[in-house]
Amino acid sequence: xxxxxxxxxxxxxxxxxxxxxxxxxxxxxxxxxxxxxxxxxxxxxxxxxxxxxxxxxxxxxxxxxxxxxxxxxxxxxxxxxxxxxxxxxxxxxxxxxxxxxxxxxxxxxxxxxxxxxxxxxxxxxxxxxxxxxxxxxxxxxxxxxxxxxxxxxxxxxxxxxxxxxxxxxxxxxxxxxxxxxxxxxxxxxxxxxxxxxxxxxxxxxxxxxxxxxxxxxxxxxxxxxxxxxxxxxxxxxxxxxxxxxxxxxxxxxxxxxxxxxxxxxxxxxxxxxxxxxxxxxxxxxxxxxxxxxxxxxxxxxxxxxxxxxxxxxxxxxxxxxxxxxxxxxxxxxxxxxxxxxxxxxxxxxx
Amino acid sequence: xxxxxxxxxxxxxxxxxxxxxxxxxxxxxxxxxxxxxxxxxxxxxxxxxxxxxxxxxxxxxxxxxxxxxxxxxxxxxxxxxxxxxxxxxxxxxxxxxxxxxxxxxxxxxxxxxxxxxxxxxxxxxxxxxxxxxxxxxxxxxxxxxxxxxxxxxxxxxxxxxxxxxxxxxxxxxxxxxxxxxxxxxxxxxxxxxxxxxxxxxxxxxxxxxxxxxxxxxxxxxxxxxxxxxxxxxxxxxxxxxxxxxxxxxxxxxxxxxxxxxxxxxxxxxxxxxxxxxxxxxxxxxxxxxxxxxxxxxxxxxxxxxxxxxxxxxxxxxxxxxxxxxxxxxxxxxxxxxxxxxxxxxxxxxxxxxxxxxxxxxxxxxxxxxxxxxxxxxxxxxxxxxxxxxxxxxxxxxxxxxxxxxxxxxxxxxxxxxxxxxxxxxxxxxxxxxxxxxxxxxxxxxxxxxxxx
Amino acid sequence: xxxxxxxxxxxxxxxxxxxxxxxxxxxxxxxxxxxxxxxxxxxxxxxxxxxxxxxxxxxxxxxxxxxxxxxxxxxxxxxxxx
Numbered sequence: 001x002x003x004x005x006x007x008x009x010x011x012x013x014x015x016x017x018x019x020x021x022x023x024x025x026x027x028x029x030x031x032x033x034x035x036x037x038x039x040x041x042x043x044x045x046x047x048x049x050x051x052x053x054x055x056x057x058x059x060x061x062x063x064x065x066x067x068x069x070x071x072x073x074x075x076x077x078x079x080x081x082x083x084x085x086x087x088x089x090x091x092x093x094x095x096x097x098x099x100x101x102x103x104x105x106x107x108x109x110x111x112x113x114x115x116x117x118x119x120x121x122x123x124x125x126x127x128x129x130x131x132x133x134x135x136x137x138x139x140x141x142x143x144x145x146x147x148x149x150x151x152x153x154x155x156x157x158x159x160x161x162x163x164x165x166x167x168x169x170x171x172x173x174x175x176x177x178x179x180x181x182x183x184x185x186x187x188x189x190x191x192x193x194x195x196x197x198x199x200x201x202x203x204x205x206x207x208x209x210x211x212x213x214x215x216x217x218x219x220x221x222x223x224x225x226x227x228x229x230x231x232x233x234x235x236x237x238x239x240x241x242x243x244x245x246x247x248x249x250x251x252x253x254x255x256x257x258x259x260x261x262x263x264x265x266x267x268x269x270x271x272x273x274x275x276x277x278x279x280x281x282x283x284x285x286x287x288x289x290x291x292x293x294x295x296x297x298x299x300x301x302x303x304x305x306x307x308x309x310x311x312x313x314x315x316x317x318x319x320x321x322x323x324x325x326x327x328x329x330x331x332x333x334x335x336x337x338x339x340x341x342x343x344x345x346x347x348x349x350x
Numbered sequence: 351x352x353x354x355x356x357x358x359x360x361x362x363x364x365x366x367x368x369x370x371x372x373x374x375x376x377x378x379x380x381x382x383x384x385x386x387x388x389x390x391x392x393x394x395x396x397x398x399x400x401x402x403x404x405x406x407x408x409x410x411x412x413x414x415x416x417x418x419x420x421x422x423x424x425x426x427x428x429x430x431x432x433x434x435x436x437x438x439x440x441x442x443x444x445x446x447x448x449x450x451x452x453x454x455x456x457x458x459x460x461x462x463x464x465x466x467x468x469x470x471x472x473x474x475x476x477x478x479x480x481x482x483x484x485x486x487x488x489x490x491x492x493x494x495x496x497x498x499x500x501x502x503x504x505x506x507x508x509x510x511x512x513x514x515x516x517x518x519x520x521x522x523x524x525x526x527x528x529x530x531x532x533x534x535x536x537x538x539x540x541x542x543x544x545x546x547x548x549x550x551x552x553x554x555x556x557x558x559x560x561x562x563x564x565x566x567x568x569x570x571x572x573x574x575x576x577x578x579x580x581x582x583x584x585x586x587x588x589x590x591x592x593x594x595x596x597x598x599x600x601x602x603x604x605x606x607x608x609x610x611x612x613x614x615x616x617x618x619x620x621x622x623x624x625x626x627x628x629x630x631x632x633x634x635x636x637x638x639x640x641x642x643x644x645x646x647x648x649x650x651x652x653x654x655x656x657x658x659x660x661x662x663x664x665x666x667x668x669x670x671x672x673x674x675x676x677x678x679x680x681x682x683x684x685x686x687x688x689x690x691x692x693x694x695x696x697x698x699x700x701x702x703x704x705x706x707x708x709x710x711x712x713x714x715x716x717x718x719x720x721x722x723x724x725x726x727x728x729x730x731x732x733x734x735x736x737x738x739x740x741x742x743x744x745x746x747x748x749x750x751x752x753x754x755x756x757x758x759x760x761x762x763x764x765x766x767x768x769x770x771x772x773x774x775x776x777x778x779x780x781x782x783x784x785x786x787x788x789x790x791x792x793x794x795x796x797x798x799x800x801x802x
Numbered sequence: 803x804x805x806x807x808x809x810x811x812x813x814x815x816x817x818x819x820x821x822x823x824x825x826x827x828x829x830x831x832x833x834x835x836x837x838x839x840x841x842x843x844x845x846x847x848x849x850x851x852x853x854x855x856x857x858x859x860x861x862x863x864x865x866x867x868x869x870x871x872x873x874x875x876x877x878x879x880x881x882x883x884x
Binding site: 046066067068069070071096099100103150196345 | 364530615617618619621622623
């Protein structure tokens with residue numbers, strides 16, 4: 001039987017020093033054994049490297065920033081759909097755009113025939129940083145104790161309960177470790193000035209960071225999971241190198257999360273494993289991480305599996321992966337004709 | 351050869367990233383008509399700037415809000431929040447649609463009476479009620495929402511003196527998990543102040559406690575907060591029933607539903623993140639229905655929604671006065687619309703559309719108002735097609751608060767019209783004249799001799 | 803007033819300054835003015851050509867030409883000896 005050929009649109013082509021996952025996702029799709037692909041790149045800026053990687057991306061269109069609103073985005077995707085014979089599937093890869101794509105889920109499938117495989121809005125909201133402690137309590141996953149505060153006056157009451165050190169976190173970004181109330185107040189002021197309120201005070205957990213890349217099928221089944229530890233980290237905290245781990249307990253925790261929440265779509269879970277061997281969930285990203293090609297390297301092409309699930313194909317869950325598979329990230333200077341930059345800048349497509 | 355349409359020459363740097371060509375196209379769709387009435391013709395007839403309301407939109411908003419609540423709860427009553435927009439024509443539409451009046455001052459109270467609302471359908475809220483106001487409200491049998499203990503004592507004294515039992519509710523504030531907590535109005539739930547006030551009312555027996563009122567905040571993006579508030583209000587009502595065997599007739603959940611405007615600093619557009627009225631309705635009605643009222647005791651649900659019912663029905667039309675280049679190279683456009691009539695520009699990034707056709711190129715611009723004051727900034731930064739002096743623009747979502755909070759300052763305030771279903775504009779308010787403005791001014795005799 | 807000789811103008815409205823590496827986009831009227839400036843056309847000639855081809859009066863042209871060339875100077879696209 002001949003393989004189907006899917007047209008798949010992918011965002012996050014910014015394979016730069018703090019990379020978006022788009023290129024890794026595309027590499028997984030390109031080596032898929034069950035289908036062929038035409039890749040449509042969706043870019044926000046004219047200098048996202050993926051636009052110029054013609055061996056990976058067949059055609060790129062600029063799309064509006066999420067701040068422009070869903071109607072504008074939908075209108076642009078309608079135009080793109082009209083230029084292409086078909087678009088079977090779309091992979092949003094940025095945190096900031098997920099809200100808009102989740103909201104557009106029904107319209108994209110209903111009106112343009114574009115499928116996606118994403119968490120529900122409830123799942124998306126529930127794992128937000130300020131809600132994560134509640135999320136953990138509800139789904140029986142250990143999350144460091146955290147409390148939202150709106151005023152520096154509340155710090156004392158919280159630290160009395162939690163003790164020191166304590167992590168002072170912004171709503172979206174930034175985290176600092178404070179060892180006394182004065183420091184905590186200082187960080188509160190600094191972070192709230194930049195990222196606004198509330199501020200999260202979180203119990204400090206010491207240990208090793210371990211991550212899991214996986215997919216849930218929306219019915220409580222874990223369809224694939226590869227645990228990884230970062231071996232080397234860039235100054236931006238991004239993985240430079242990592243290795244797949246033999247960690248059955250971590251897989252079980254992941255399975256429980258997916259079973260209890262009926263998680264649908266890809267995810268990256270970040271944990272801290274303490275010296276006593278206890279796992280604390282720090283963050284859930286509702287998308288594939290930039291290191292997701294490691295899943296392909298260790299025998300689970302999760303991107304391929306996800307497309308097949310969304311296409312209604314019968315997909316068996318991955319049960320195995322190659323332990324000890326490493327990835328080492330490298331950067332590369334692409335030579336680009338300025339004509340190409342001109343084209344994407346003035347016409348919005350290349 | 352026919353001449354081509356001229357558009358001011360513009361050049362913009364490309365490699366600065368951020369905004370791309372496909373950024374905000376829809377925002378730039380020209381808006382040439384409002385509900386079928388021509389923007390240019392209305393400006394010609396009524397002058398620029400001009401407020402324009404859509405009657406169809408207002409009726410649709412109130413009807414769909416009523417539908418959202420009435421399909422979920424058996425007894426619902428809306429009361430139009432006068433302070434949001436108290437143009438008589440606007441209030442009349444809401445009263446035609448069955449809304450009562452919710453007022454927070456004697457001026458608003460008298461306005462509601464003037465608009466033909468019967469006294470027993472005017473909810474009298476707010477911290478500012480004089481003895482005379484209270485007497486008037488008692489005379490008209492209006493529900494008085496008590497804000498503080500001083501008011502409670504005054505009202506009790508007046509009731510004793512008049513030997514009547516006024517109908518009252520108490521305003522309750524509470525922690526619903528949102529910040530900032532509105533604890534300046536009413537009696538606090540968690541600290542027991544609310545129960546203290548209730549006990550005082552029941553102990554004297556001079557006031558007829560018929561309702562409970564709360565208003566948890568403004569531009570609330572979380573329907574859940576209303577759910578929490580609903581449970582706490584129901585808890586009080588059921589407690590009163592058990593303790594005093596008195597049935598609370600209504601629970602007033604106030605207003606605060608967000609409109610589709612975009613708050614400054616918000617990354618996503620208001621239209622994308624603001625919950626539908628149905629989501630607020632679901633949270634509120636579920637909490638009340640599940641609270642454990644015996645079936646006949648289910649209180650009437652009052653809603654004082656203002657902003658969400660009127661904001662998107664209001665437009666402000668204006669004209670470009672001039673373009674200039676600032677010293678740092680930024681483009682600036684001066685409009686005849688100032689912050690004195692667009693007070694909400696202090697917290698919203700309003701959507702702005704040109705009112706005529708244009709090309710596909712855009713530029714970043716600061717939009718200034720006409721006032722000779724540095725604070726007069728309508729938008730700090732907006733991407734618009736190049737516009738020439740004399741071109742027109744339409745500012746969206748200005749129906750709430752812009753009229754009631756407008757200031758007479760430096761220039762005269764514009765006219766307000768409403769477009770009916772047949773696309774005909776009607777005046778709701780004439781533009782101000784110097785005579786209007788000076789009507790109450792006096793010049794003492796000894797100041798009348800001018801040397802010039 | 804003259805545009806730097808090495809500034810590249812492409813039909814799509816894409817402008818590239820090879821001396822600085824900056825690139826810009828212009829709209830059609832801007833494109834026409836730039837091309838004329840690039841050819842060394844004097845201002846009076848540019849004016850008559852724009853007013854011949856577009857619905858544009860003299861004062862509008864004067865105002866916009868002044869502003870446009872101010873931006874060109876700002877972006878260092880004009881010859882220094884101006």
